[in-house]
Amino acid sequence: MPVLAVSTVSTRSVAPADRVEFWEEHNRRALVGLTCSPYSDQGLLASETNIELGDIRMAEIAGNEHVIERTPRTCRAFPKDSVFATLLTAGKGVFFHAGGCLLLEAGDLVLYDTRRSYLFGFPSAMRQLLVDIPREVFRQRCAEGDVSAPILFGRGSASEGALISTLRSTLSDSATRAREGADVAADTEDIVLDLVRSLATPLLDDRSVSVDRFSQLAVAKDYVDRHLRDARLCAEQVAEAVGVSTRHLSRIFEPTGVSPSRHILEQRLTKAREQLTCTGSRDLTVAEVSHYWGFASQAHFTRVFRERFGQTPGEVRPVAARPASSDG
Incomplete structure (x- = not known):
């Protein structure tokens, strides 16, 4: 309809x-x-x-x-x-x-x-x-x-x-x-x-x-969407907010094909990529974007980003936004 x-x-x-x-x-x-x-x-x-x-x-x-x-x-x-x-x-x-x-x-x-x-x-x-x-x-x-x-x-x-x-x-x-x-x-x-x-x-x-x-x-x-920037966000925290056990939360996510933890990671990576490719964020370093979206370290962020998108965070940035020495 x-x-x-x-x-x-x-x-x-x-x-x-x-x-x-x-x-x-x-x-x-x-x-x-x-x-x-x-x-x-x-x-x-x-x-x-x-x-x-x-x-x-x-x-x-x-x-x-x-x-x-x-x-x-x-x-x-x-x-x-x-x-x-x-x-x-x-x-x-x-x-x-x-x-x-x-x-x-x-x-x-x-x-x-x-x-x-x-x-x-x-x-x-x-x-x-x-x-x-x-x-x-x-x-x-x-x-x-x-x-x-x-x-x-x-x-x-x-x-x-x-x-x-x-x-x-x-x-x-x-x-x-x-x-x-x-x-x-x-x-x-x-x-x-x-x-x-x-x-x-x-x-x-x-x-x-x-x-x-x-x-x-x-x-x-x-x-998850409202707490992505919280570095402490995890499946246990989400389960508590929903009012279920972590095991039941995993069952809830079964139809999506990903675990709660993977969903959190995917959402963080997606938001970080959007910010990195935005010309309005050209003054932010990769480290700052990584921290903004709740990643524990820039090294971890760069590794999972490359695994997900096939490029490093620095490589997806608009050419004019790349610093003279790459930071990721």
Whole structure:
């Protein structure tokens, strides 16, 4: 199924007096019925991109200070039977609901039911990634339990943090690729639903959670990408972040054809090669690039680099960037 950018809109091209009505009408059609109140002298400055991902939808939303509200009356007038997973990536948020109030910071994820009323306020500029999961899809693919009250994720265990970080990377990368015309629907849908399932099942289902290796692999790869520069990064550290044993981590990587340790090395070599061939890095020595990407010594880096690419680090550099005396 091809990726479909459902809508990309901004209030900046709309007359200030008409921005709120425009925003509310757009969201009623593209996402969910709500009312909006801006709190800036400039009025509402907001943008939103919606992307279809199979049976689910994601939205990238950015704006200045404002409040959105889904009142009981709005819920009746514009019914919506979904579970939203909203990841705040910039700014702060205040989420009021029937049972109380949640304070959100960048990096927090809140899971909530669109059939129930809520108010979501942003006291400063904000950015969020929102996943719209139809209720039936949520029950089949994520958790059977009912989201009777909003659930806040992001401040629990290290493995919970790793899951949220992977969700953020997956959504951000998919949005970028989708805008470039790539078909990311199937892969992104599976990863996102597995990640939400891994977060939600322990809280909403009595049955024990069995995390899919597909999502575990995504979490492991994301953790590696974010810690490549750490010279201490190893399979044991990745396993701890994912919440599994090193033996199980090896099983997770089996479909890739490489071990966790080899994956770390391959990623480091790839990033180092990209930096070495970039004209913007011409002032960096091979030793500095080696250290930057977590290699213990330049000698080790040069040896594994030659084994992987058939050239030394110095030989792949642009001619103008090579020093008079080779350093590798």
